Structures are given as C-alpha cells and as structure tokens.
Amino acid sequence: MEVVILVLILVVAVLISNVIASKVTQVPLAFIEIAMGLLMAFVVPFYRHYTMNPELFMLAVLAPLMFYEGLNTNMRALRRSMSTTFSLAVGLALVTISIVGVVAHLALSELALPLAFALAAIITPTDAVAVSSVTANIAMPEQAMETLKNESLFNDASGIVIFDLAxxxxxxxxxxxTYGFFDFLYVFIGGLFLGLVLGSLLVSLRTFLINHRMDNSSVIVTLGILTPFLVYFVAEAIHVSGILAVVAAGLVHGVQQGRLRLTSTKLQVVGNTTWEVLADNLNGFVFVLLGVSLPTVISDISYRNNMFLLFLTGLAALLYVIMTVLRYLWVRFGLATVRVRPAYKNTNSWIIALSGIHGTITLAMAFSLPLTFHGVTFPYRNDILYIAAVVIVLSMLVPTIILPILLPKQKQPFSQADVKRTRKQMINYTIKKIKDLNQNPLETQAVIATIHSQNRPEVVKNRRILKQLFAQTRDVENEVLTDMVANGDITEKDRRLYQRTMFTRDFHLDNSLLRSIWLQISYRFVYTIKRITHGKKLKNRQQQFAHNPALSKKFKSRRELLAQIEDETSQEIFKYLRSPKVNKESKTDISIVQRYYRERQRRYQNNSDSNEIQEELFINAFQFEYNFVQNQLSENKITRELASALYEQISNDELVYMQNDELYD
Structure with a gap:
C-alpha cells in the first residue's frame, strides 16, 4: 500500500509540473519535473532514499513508452528514410557505444569494461519527445524532426539490447x-520478429471484435493498453528483446490504426487520448523520479569523496561532447543523409548533432540497473545514474542555447486571439442561421443556448449574486402560480403538486455544493430503503399502472398539466430576466439562469418529436459552422492553418454531441 501511495504522489507531482509548465513556457517541461522531484526529496521524508524495483520499472514504464513510440511512427516516412534511420539508430549507436565505453573505462579505470559499455548504452539513445520540448519555439525542419523520431525509436532498442548484453x-x-555478436542478432532480430507476430495476432483479434460489433472502447482500448505488457512478458520469457518486440507490435498497431481512421472515429479519439495522457504521465514520472533520486545519488558520491563528484561531472561533460562530435561527423561525411537545407551542409550536421537530446529512455535504463549484486549494493550504480543525469541536462541545455542561433524562431500561422475572434463570428453566424430556420421556439432556444455556451466559458464570479437572481425568479414563479389559482386556471392542489415537484429539482439552488450532494445521497438512500422494504408493493403498483388505462390516462393528464404550468411560469421568468428590473451587468449570471429554466422547461415538455427537431437543428448548426469556415477560407479572410484548427474544433464538438445525445432523448 505504501508503494502505491508513493507512486501516486509522484503522479501528482507530474500534474503540478504540467500546470506550472503551461504558465512558464520558456522553461522545458523536463526541467520543471526534475525540480519538482528535488523539492519532494527535501520536503517528503519517504523520498530521501526512494528506489523503484528495476524489473517493475522496465515493465510498467519502459514497455508502454516504447509501444507508444511505435504506435505513432509514420510508416511512410520510415520507409522513405529507412537507410538513414538504421544508419543513425544502429550504425552510429554501435560506434558511439564502443568509443564512449572505452573512454569511460580509461577515464575511470576501476569501472569494469562491461559496466563502461552499459553506461555508454544508457547515454546513447536519443529522445524525440525531449527534442520537441526543447525546440517548441524554433522552426525545426520537418525532415530533421522525422529523422530524429525514427532514429530515437530504433536506437533506444539498440541501446537496450547492448545494455542487457553488457x-x-x-x-x-x-x-x-562471437557469442556476443550472435546473441545480439538473436535478441535483436528475435525481438522484432516476435513483436511483428504477436502484434499481428492481437491486431487480428481487435479487427475481429470490431467487425463483430464488439467495438466498445472499454474492450478495444483496454486490449490496446494491455498489449505492450503481454508482448514484453512473452519476449522476456523466450530471452529475446522485450523492448524491440514492443516497438514492433506498436508499429503493427499503428498501421491498423491508420486503416481504422475513418471507420471507428470514437475508438480513435478515445484510444489516442488515452495513450497520449498515459505516455505524457509516464515521461513526466521518469523525470520527477530523477529529481527525487538525485539528492541520494549526490550524497552517496560526495560522502566518498567531494572531488569525485566534480570528476564525474567532468567525465559526463566529456562523454556528451564525444557523442555530439560523433553525430556531427557521421552526418557531415554522408554516412547518414538528411535533406535539411542542402545549401548549408555544415549547419545541417550541427543541427542533427545538437538535436541528439537524451531523455526518458536514458533515465529509464539507468533506473533499471540492479539494486544489488551478490547481496551487496550494485557497484557504481549511483555513479552511472549521476553521469546519465548530467548528460541529459547538458543535452537539453546546450541545444536550448545554440539551436535558436542556428534556426529561425517558430512563426505561428495564427494566434489564440485569431481563433477566439473567428470562432465568435462563426457561432454568431450559426445562431443567426438557426433563428432564420423559424423552427419550434422551445427547441430552437435550447439549441441556441448550447451553441452560445461555446462562445465563452460561463464562470460564476459571485455566487451570492447568482443565488439572489434565482430567488427573484422563484418569487416571479410564485406570483404566476397565485394568479393562476385566482383566475381558476389551476386548483390549490395543482399548485402544491407543482411546487412539491419543483422542490425536488431546485433544492440545490439554495444550498452549498456539499449540502446538495448530501441531500441527494440522503434522497437516494431513502428511496433505496423503500424499494427494499416495499419492493413488492411498488412492483404491484407498476403492474396496476401498466394494465390500467384509467391510471395511465390520469398520469398523462397530470404531466400535461405540470407542463402547462411550467410553460406559463417560464415565459414570465424570461420576461422578467429581460426587464429593466434585472441588473444587466451580470450577463453571465442571467445566461446561467436562462439556460437552467430552458432546460427545465424542455425536460417537462420532452417528447420524441421534440428530440427529432433538436437533432435536426444540431445537424444544421454544425453544417452552418463548416460552411462559415469554408467561406472565410475561400475569401482569404483566414489562413489554411486557422481553418484546419476550426474544422478540428467543430469535429470535436460534433463528436461530443453524438456521444452525449442521450441528454436530448
């Protein structure tokens, strides 16, 4: 239980880091996450010597991350740049590991050669996510970014295989x-082959489920999440690379996902969102864990020798320089062809060299080092972890400073102000068109209120004013009821029935959120007890109602009466809200009250005809929005990029409506 709580606290730290990063955009997210981890190490005593089981780390963090990378790989771009990808991911990776491993062993002679190669394998893999984070504000060439993504996918696997062998x-x-070479081939090729086979089988299972109408997201998305764990388990059981198997399975699933894009929209949205959130949190979890671990690592090294910490920092800087120079030379002399600004070959080479940023996979491999060896602490584990951390920080700091000099600043095709302004125009245009259709006023107002709510978030600034406004509308309602009784339109008994019915709907308006929740729970509890104790009586009443036309007719006439009273009171309330008696400065509060009474009115007068009218109005509304964007684009009033963003928003709104159309049933 303690482990679960500690992990959950780390996830909360990731959440807080993301909130801070959304406000402090100049600082890469990874740095904020490391800082958050450092803070937790000093504030929360449990984290001062926190370690995570390496095998659990590989399975729970590394496997899903690598699967996600494979899932999001552009197969067309990968096929187009296959030779360059494998030149960087395998050729350069092997050369880098060999040279860096030897240098590390020579510089730190007490570090055994296999451990030196393990260190080299840890710090060699690159991280495309970290590159995206660092280059967010500069115009990174698309070809270079594709190359770096494909490289990171396979050099991660190369590094992990060599790490395991070392x-x-x-x-x-x-x-x-000789044995190591053939073992490498078996582990590498065997992992890829197994991943392709298992990935294909699981894709066939997914396709079978979808074709046989068993395509609800709780089945398909859950199966997708379980896939990397299943593939990793099987691969490790037969001693091939679990990570490569997971990558291959991810590639196969990515191909199937592309084919399903237009046949299962909801699955695509739910699946993509789930994986994106999961991957972002796992990436953040690793960096927070680094921050948590650093104080213990530094303390352990400093305890042995203060100068040794400085020496390891220098060694990490040296290894980073060697890796960067090797990347530069590899591209500069044409061992990997990257078509980026061909007139500036030297600059291109430096862009690729500096973009070899290290991140999540490097940290994950460092954390996966065994905790013990023959019953004692694993030798040089903290030293290797510290070197890896320094290399990561340097690989992110250096390009953050130098790449903006080599590359122009990112030009935004549109601003958020452009989106907000155009979206407001689009919504106003749609509302006007809906009004021009001259459909039933009740359904039209309900649809317009929903569309209008997209224009701005309705945030209650002063709840007291809102409660006063609701109190005033209830006074209006009571006056209408009194007049209806006086005029003989309804009886006093009808009035009490209506007020009792409205109380069960409106009781939360006079109470705090917690009290409202408590009242609802109490009401449900009493209702459940009655069902248990008087279940037979209730069932008999339901049967009598179903087989007694007189009772059915009485119930229908009572509902019609309540709907009539609701219509009368609502019309007077809407008149009051438009009158000078109401303070027009609180537009948001008025809008909330109007929408509440329209929804209440709609629920009472709800029927199948009303539902069909609303559905037709919503379909027309979305079409009007699409037409507006198309017209603005044709007249060159908005850019293609802005149009694309608006189209995406409309599609999302349409999907949300389709998923929640039971609200209008």
Whole structure:
C-alpha cells in the first residue's frame, strides 16, 4: 500500500509540473519535473532514499513508452528514410557505444569494461519527445524532426539490447565476441520478429471484435493498453528483446490504426487520448523520479569523496561532447543523409548533432540497473545514474542555447486571439442561421443556448449574486402560480403538486455544493430503503399502472398539466430576466439562469418529436459552422492553418454531441 501511495504522489507531482509548465513556457517541461522531484526529496521524508524495483520499472514504464513510440511512427516516412534511420539508430549507436565505453573505462579505470559499455548504452539513445520540448519555439525542419523520431525509436532498442548484453557479461563474468555478436542478432532480430507476430495476432483479434460489433472502447482500448505488457512478458520469457518486440507490435498497431481512421472515429479519439495522457504521465514520472533520486545519488558520491563528484561531472561533460562530435561527423561525411537545407551542409550536421537530446529512455535504463549484486549494493550504480543525469541536462541545455542561433524562431500561422475572434463570428453566424430556420421556439432556444455556451466559458464570479437572481425568479414563479389559482386556471392542489415537484429539482439552488450532494445521497438512500422494504408493493403498483388505462390516462393528464404550468411560469421568468428590473451587468449570471429554466422547461415538455427537431437543428448548426469556415477560407479572410484548427474544433464538438445525445432523448 505504501508503494502505491508513493507512486501516486509522484503522479501528482507530474500534474503540478504540467500546470506550472503551461504558465512558464520558456522553461522545458523536463526541467520543471526534475525540480519538482528535488523539492519532494527535501520536503517528503519517504523520498530521501526512494528506489523503484528495476524489473517493475522496465515493465510498467519502459514497455508502454516504447509501444507508444511505435504506435505513432509514420510508416511512410520510415520507409522513405529507412537507410538513414538504421544508419543513425544502429550504425552510429554501435560506434558511439564502443568509443564512449572505452573512454569511460580509461577515464575511470576501476569501472569494469562491461559496466563502461552499459553506461555508454544508457547515454546513447536519443529522445524525440525531449527534442520537441526543447525546440517548441524554433522552426525545426520537418525532415530533421522525422529523422530524429525514427532514429530515437530504433536506437533506444539498440541501446537496450547492448545494455542487457553488457549487464549479462558483468554478472556472469564471461564474454565472447562471437557469442556476443550472435546473441545480439538473436535478441535483436528475435525481438522484432516476435513483436511483428504477436502484434499481428492481437491486431487480428481487435479487427475481429470490431467487425463483430464488439467495438466498445472499454474492450478495444483496454486490449490496446494491455498489449505492450503481454508482448514484453512473452519476449522476456523466450530471452529475446522485450523492448524491440514492443516497438514492433506498436508499429503493427499503428498501421491498423491508420486503416481504422475513418471507420471507428470514437475508438480513435478515445484510444489516442488515452495513450497520449498515459505516455505524457509516464515521461513526466521518469523525470520527477530523477529529481527525487538525485539528492541520494549526490550524497552517496560526495560522502566518498567531494572531488569525485566534480570528476564525474567532468567525465559526463566529456562523454556528451564525444557523442555530439560523433553525430556531427557521421552526418557531415554522408554516412547518414538528411535533406535539411542542402545549401548549408555544415549547419545541417550541427543541427542533427545538437538535436541528439537524451531523455526518458536514458533515465529509464539507468533506473533499471540492479539494486544489488551478490547481496551487496550494485557497484557504481549511483555513479552511472549521476553521469546519465548530467548528460541529459547538458543535452537539453546546450541545444536550448545554440539551436535558436542556428534556426529561425517558430512563426505561428495564427494566434489564440485569431481563433477566439473567428470562432465568435462563426457561432454568431450559426445562431443567426438557426433563428432564420423559424423552427419550434422551445427547441430552437435550447439549441441556441448550447451553441452560445461555446462562445465563452460561463464562470460564476459571485455566487451570492447568482443565488439572489434565482430567488427573484422563484418569487416571479410564485406570483404566476397565485394568479393562476385566482383566475381558476389551476386548483390549490395543482399548485402544491407543482411546487412539491419543483422542490425536488431546485433544492440545490439554495444550498452549498456539499449540502446538495448530501441531500441527494440522503434522497437516494431513502428511496433505496423503500424499494427494499416495499419492493413488492411498488412492483404491484407498476403492474396496476401498466394494465390500467384509467391510471395511465390520469398520469398523462397530470404531466400535461405540470407542463402547462411550467410553460406559463417560464415565459414570465424570461420576461422578467429581460426587464429593466434585472441588473444587466451580470450577463453571465442571467445566461446561467436562462439556460437552467430552458432546460427545465424542455425536460417537462420532452417528447420524441421534440428530440427529432433538436437533432435536426444540431445537424444544421454544425453544417452552418463548416460552411462559415469554408467561406472565410475561400475569401482569404483566414489562413489554411486557422481553418484546419476550426474544422478540428467543430469535429470535436460534433463528436461530443453524438456521444452525449442521450441528454436530448
């Protein structure tokens, strides 16, 4: 239980980091997450010596992250740049690991050669997500970004395979180059093959479920989330690369996802959103965990020798420089072709070299080092973790400073002000068109209120004013009821019935949120007890009602009477809200009250004809919005990028309506 609570607190830290990052856009999110982890290490005593089980870390964090990378890989771009991708991801990765491993061993002679290669394998993989974070405000060439994404997908796998081989050599004390080479091929190719096979089988299962109408998101999306864990388990059981198998399975699922794009919209939206949220949180979790771990790591190293910490920092800087220079030379001399600004070959090479940013996978591999070895602390674990952390920070700091010099600033095709202004025009245009249709006023007002609510968020600034406004409208309602009784339109008994019915709907308006929730729970509790104790009586009454036309007719006439009273009172309330008696400065409060009474009125007068009218009005409304954007684009009043953003918003609104149309049933 304690482990679960500690992990949940780290997830909360990720959430807080994202909130801060949305306000402090100049600082990369990863730095904020590391800082949040450092803060927690000093504030929360439990985190001062916190460690996570390496095997659990590989399964719970690394496997889903690698699957997500494979899932989002552009297969067309990957096929187009296959030679460049494998040159960087395999060729450059192997050369880098070899050179960096030897340098690390020579600089730190007590570090065994297998551990030196394990360190090199840890700090070699690049992270496309970290690149996106660092280059968010500069115009990174699209071709370069595609190359970096594809490289990170496979050099992660190369690094992990060599990391496993190096650890195996260290723990067993045996290593043969020939055996190691063939073992590498078996682990590498075997992992890819198994991932393709299992991925294809699971995709076939998903397709079968979808074709046989078992395509609800709770089944398909859950199956997708379980896929990386299942594939990883099977791969590790037969001693091939679990990570490569997961990547291959992700690629297969990505291909199927592209084919389903127009056949299962809801599944696509739910699945993509779920994976995006999961991946973002896992990435953030790793950086927060780094921040939590750093004080313990630094304390352990400083305890041995203060100068040794400085030495490790220098060694990490040296290894970072070597890796950057190797990347530069690899591209500069044409061992990997990247078509980026061909007139500036030297600059292109530096862009690719500096964009080799290290991040989540490097940290994940460092954290996956065993905690113990033959019953004692794993040798140099904290040293390797510290070097990896310094390399990550340097690889993010250096391009943050230098890349803006080499590349122009990102030009935004439109601003949020443009979106807000055009969206407001679109909504006003749609409302006018809906009014021009001259449909039933009740349904038209309900649809217009829903569309109008998209124009601005209705935030209650002063709840006291809103409560006063509701109190005033109830006074108006009581006056109308009194007049109706006096005129003989309804009886006093009808009035009491209506007021009693309205009380059960409106009681929350006079109470705080907590009291409202408590009253609803109490009401449900009493109702449930009555069903248990008087269940038979209730059932008999329902049967009598179903088989007694007189009772059915009486109930129908009573409902019609209540609907008539509701209509009379609502009309007077709307007149009052438009009158000079109401303070027009509180427009938001008035809008909320109007929408509340329209919804109450609609629910009482709800019928199948009304539902069909509203559905038709909503369909027309979305079409008007699409037409508005198309006309604005044709007349060159908005850019293509802004039009695309508006189209996406309309599609999302349409999907939300389709998912929630039971509100209008």
């Amino acid at each position: 650890l195996q050599a260290f723990t067993t004390g045996k290593f043969s180059f």
